[in-house]
Amino acid sequence: MKPDMHLPQTTLGTYAEGSLPDGMSLLVACHLTYCPACREVVSSLECLCGGLLAEEPPVPAAQDCLARALARLEAPAQAEARPALPALEAGSPLPAPLRARLGCGAEAIRWSFRLPGLSEYRMEGFGNEAVSMIRARPGVRIPAHTHSGEEATLILAGQMRDGERVFARGDVSCADEDDDHRPEIIGSETCLCLVVLSGKLRFTGPFGRALNLLNG
Secondary structure (H helix, E strand, O other): OOOOOOOOHHHHHHHHOOOOOHHHHHHHHHHHHHOHHHHHHHHHHHHHHHHHHHOOOOOOOOOOHHHHHHHHHHOOOHHHHOOOOOOEOOOOOOEHHHHHHHOOOHHHOOOEEEEOOEEEEEEOOOOOEEEEEEEEOOOOEOOOEEEOOEEEEEEEEOEEEEOOEEEOOOOEEEEOOOOOEOOEEEOOOOEEEEEEEEOOEEEOOOOHHHHHHHHO
16 A cells, blocks of 8 residues: 555656546546645646746647637637636535536436445546446445556545555545555545546455456
């Protein structure tokens, strides 16, 4: 288990330069709505990336570049007329980037049963990344598992204990193939999480073999 509740600076750097995969990019954007420290890091890295780009030799513009730019300026300002989503909306556990991606609030999510007290909503359109939302009641223990890639879990509501660490709203838990863990939902509030997995999840507990067959 990684020793922090923030994202690694390498991940923030890849996000700042715009080359992070879509699923992790969504998770980072959501985490930034909660975390001023990581927002400051990303802002500094974006300035650095901009400075480095400014030092690159100029690239010849396409012949229609000016025409396209003028067309965008003359086009009706439809996007500007649309009010921006507040980063965190009163009464909603979902940050703006996640609400925008889902196209709805938490109350409209169509959850699928996975285990007693635990439901999942799998999000589509992320290529090789598995992106899901998890809803779990207090007292639920996620079956012991490890991974063939990296797993990042952003807590949106409630609390999760993993080993000796407790993760609350806005915290990120990062795990990889070196981690074999069994997170537990604690406290009195239903826990909502955004989970991004690159690679496969493999259950390792007493019922691991059966769960792996169900998980495909």
